[in-house]
Amino acid sequence: MSSFHEEQLAEELSQEREWILAAINSLPEEVWFLNADGKVILINDAACENLGVSRQEAEGKSAADVAAMLEVYAPDGTKRPDKLPIDRVLAGSEDRGDELVRNFKTGQLRYRRYRMAPVRCSGHIVGAVATVRDITERKRAEDALRESEERFRIMADCAPMFIWVTNADGGNRFVNRTYREYFGVSFEQVEGDGWQPFFHPDDVAAYVAAFMRSVRERTPFRAEARVRRGDGEWRWIATEAVPRFSESGEFLGHVGTSLDITERKQAEETLREADRRRSEFLAMLSHELRNPLTPVRNSVYLLDKNASLDNRGRRAVAIIDRQVSHLARLIDDLLDVMRITRGKIRLQLARLNLVEVVQRTVEDHRAVLERHHVTLQLPKEPTWIAGDATRLVQVVGNLLNNAAKFTPADGSIAVSLAKVGADAVVEIADDGMGMEALTIGQLFQPFAQADRGLDRSQGGLGLGLALVKGLVDLHGGEVRAHSDGPGRGSRFTVTLPLEQRATPEEQAAASRDEKAERSVLIIEDNLDAAESLGQVLGLAGHHVAIAFNGAEGVAKAHELAPDIVLCDIGLPGGMDGYAVARALRHGAEQSSAFLVALTGYAQPEDQRRALEAGFDAHLAKPPDLEALNQMIARAPVHQPRG
Numbered sequence: 275m276s277s278f279h280e281e282q283l284a285e286e287l288s289q290e291r292e293w294i295l296a297a298i299n300s301l302p303e304e305v306w307f308l309n310a311d312g313k314v315i316l317i318n319d320a321a322c323e324n325l326g327v328s329r330q331e332a333e334g335k336s337a338a339d340v341a342a343m344l345e346v347y348a349p350d351g352t353k354r355p356d357k358l359p360i361d362r363v364l365a366g367s368e369d370r371g372d373e374l375v376r377n378f379k380t381g382q383l384r385y386r387r388y389r390m391a392p393v394r395c396s397g398h399i400v401g402a403v404a405t406v407r408d409i410t411e412r413k414r415a416e417d418a419l420r421e422s423e424e425r426f427r428i429m430a431d432c433a434p435m436f437i438w439v440t441n442a443d444g445g446n447r448f449v450n451r452t453y454r455e456y457f458g459v460s461f462e463q464v465e466g467d468g469w470q471p472f473f474h475p476d477d478v479a480a481y482v483a484a485f486m487r488s489v490r491e492r493t494p495f496r497a498e499a500r501v502r503r504g505d506g507e508w509r510w511i512a513t514e515a516v517p518r519f520s521e522s523g524e525f526l527g528h529v530g531t532s533l534d535i536t537e538r539k540q541a542e543e544t545l546r547e548a549d550r551r552r553s554e555f556l557a558m559l560s561h562e563l564r565n566p567l568t569p570v571r572n573s574v575y576l577l578d579k580n581a582s583l584d585n586r587g588r589r590a591v592a593i594i595d596r597q598v599s600h601l602a603r604l605i606d607d608l609l610d611v612m613r614i615t616r617g618k619i620r621l622q623l624a625r626l627n628l629v630e631v632v633q634r635t636v637e638d639h640r641a642v643l644e645r646h647h648v649t650l651q652l653p654k655e656p657t658w659i660a661g662d663a664t665r666l667v668q669v670v671g672n673l674l675n676n677a678a679k680f681t682p683a684d685g686s687i688a689v690s691l692a693k694v695g696a697d698a699v700v701e702i703a704d705d706g707m708g709m710e711a712l713t714i715g716q717l718f719q720p721f722a723q724a725d726r727g728l729d730r731s732q733g734g735l736g737l738g739l740a741l742v743k744g745l746v747d748l749h750g751g752e753v754r755a756h757s758d759g760p761g762r763g764s765r766f767t768v769t770l771p772l773e774q775r776a777t778p779e780e781q782a783a784a785s786r787d788e789k790a791e792r793s794v795l796i797i798e799d800n801l802d803a804a805e806s807l808g809q810v811l812g813l814a815g816h817h818v819a820i821a822f823n824g825a826e827g828v829a830k831a832h833e834l835a836p837d838i839v840l841c842d843i844g845l846p847g848g849m850d851g852y853a854v855a856r857a858l859r860h861g862a863e864q865s866s867a868f869l870v871a872l873t874g875y876a877q878p879e880d881q882r883r884a885l886e887a888g889f890d891a892h893l894a895k896p897p898d899l900e901a902l903n904q905m906i907a908r909a910p911v912h913q914p915r916g
Contacts, residue, residue: 326379458504561874572806681706797827824849859888
């Protein structure tokens with residue numbers, strides 16, 4: 275071959291080499307070409323950079339010589355005896371694997387994943403090609419993940435609660451030692467859906483539903499369920515878990531914790547039972563205390579109407595009346611505060627003229643306020659609010675009683691009502707004993723009292739102001755207390771949102787004639803209560819009949835056709851007040867009378883039962899007799915129900 279042709283061939287080979295080198299240099303992986311003798315004939319830039327060798331240092335050398343320049347290890351760090359498996363590849367086998375190689379220049383260890391294959395031409399092996407990918411960062415991330423998972427497992431196994439991880443199908447991928455020991459199982463026994471057999475069959479559906487809702491809404495889920503512990507005992511657990519999602523939004527599973535809450539459940543059940551028994555006790559206590567108060571109040575009312583009573587007698591009657599009112603108020607306050615704290619009070623809202631409520635309440639408390647100088651400042655125009663008249667009378671009444679209690683005789687009490695913006699503001703101020711700032715901060719808490727002296731000179735249970743706050747809060751209002759200090763008086767301010775003006779129909783109903791005479795049937799087994807109430811109503815001009823049991827009451831109601839029936843609930847003879855109401859409302863001869871339950875059973879559920887049985891109204895014993903007379907006068911005349 276001529277020199278010219280040799281030079282031309284060399285130039286063409288050189289160009290081909292440059293083209294191949296440019297191509298493999300564009301790859302991020304290492305590329306190695308070896309000839310049939312196992313010598314390196316070409317490497318790319320990635321190989322030079324990763325291993326810290328130049329092309330001149332590597333090319334032309336055998337694989338063994340290159341390996342001698344480097345330290346090559348197995349992935350676990352042990353020395354590999356065959357640094358480059360070139361002999362097996364040149365014999366026709368493919369080889370792949372991971373290795374750890376030290377960079378020749380920097381000394382840094384790099385993780386590599388290689389694949390080496392023979393190169394064949396015309397059926398003969400003419401060399402080998404190897405591609406190598408640097409996996410150092412991924413390997414470090416995997417190692418870090420493994421280390422993190424190991425730390426997580428150690429911490430999870432030390433935790434006193436169940437810790438678990440699920441896959442996207444809800445099956446267990448991991449459970450900690452507490453979980454395994456609690457159920458007495460190995461991980462293999464609870465892997466995947468192995469958790470379900472330990473759950474109570476009645477709780478699995480709700481538990482799974484909460485699980486799926488968590489995935490759907492991408493929110494944590496909380497659930498309680500019964501599980502069978504390893505010793506066979508059924509226990510309660512509470513679970514909290516959060517769903518995991520990939521960056522692309524794919525659901526990966528949950529990470530959660532579960533805790534045995536059996537003792538808490540048992541304590542809650544004990545408290546519920548105690549609460550039920552307390553409610554029953556308070557209801558019975560209320561009934562038993564109200565019954566004897568009723569004839570006492572009726573008798574006091576009759577004595578007060580006796581024109582021949584001298585001044586000494588009238589003072590004694592006034593004292594008895596005040597103490598009866600005080601006892602009745604204590605019963606009401608105790609029950610109402612208990613109901614408010616349990617969320618059992620429901621307001622009967624109506625459009626009210628607050629002027630009338632405040633004025634009537636002050637008049638009703640004139641006996642309590644008679645030793646004080648009382649000023650009343652009310653607007654001439656109506657002040658309409660949406661409220662429960664009975665509860666607002668309690669609010670104003672309790673504040674008046676509080677002012678009277680802590681203001682000495684001949685002291686001053688000022689009651690005012692004003693409109694301020696969109697609110698009605700009731701203010702009750704006195705020049706009595708006042709309060710310290712610390713007392714004001716605790717004033718509206720149940721059983722809190724300003725006077726804790728052993729003499730208990732002011733009495734009370736410390737419930738009145740707590741009840742005031744609870745009722746005002748239910749009305750969407752606010753109550754505040756202020757005092758300039760001990761001996762400088764107190765001021766209580768109640769703010770309630772204003773409502774629109776009353777309708778003409780409501781105004782007409784409010785001005786109904788209250789002097790009408792009615793026929794009244796009293797059904798009451800307590801002889802003293804029945805006869806004294808009959809005398810009270812007789813003084814008001816009503817025509818009164820009395821029955822002492824349910825059956826007699828129903829018979830007299832059909833015989834006399836009274837306008838009003840006042841019926842006790844706890845009647846003897848097998849026919850209680852509810853049965854009386856049902857007989858009068860649903861029997862063959864339906865009564866059109868206005869039915870009033872007059873009873874010592876005064877809980878909200880008692881009121882509900884009375885209305886469901888057919889009563890039109892419910893009054894607690896002992897009733898306010900003036901209010902009872904007004905109810906009788908205002909009661910509509912029923913048409914027969916058919």
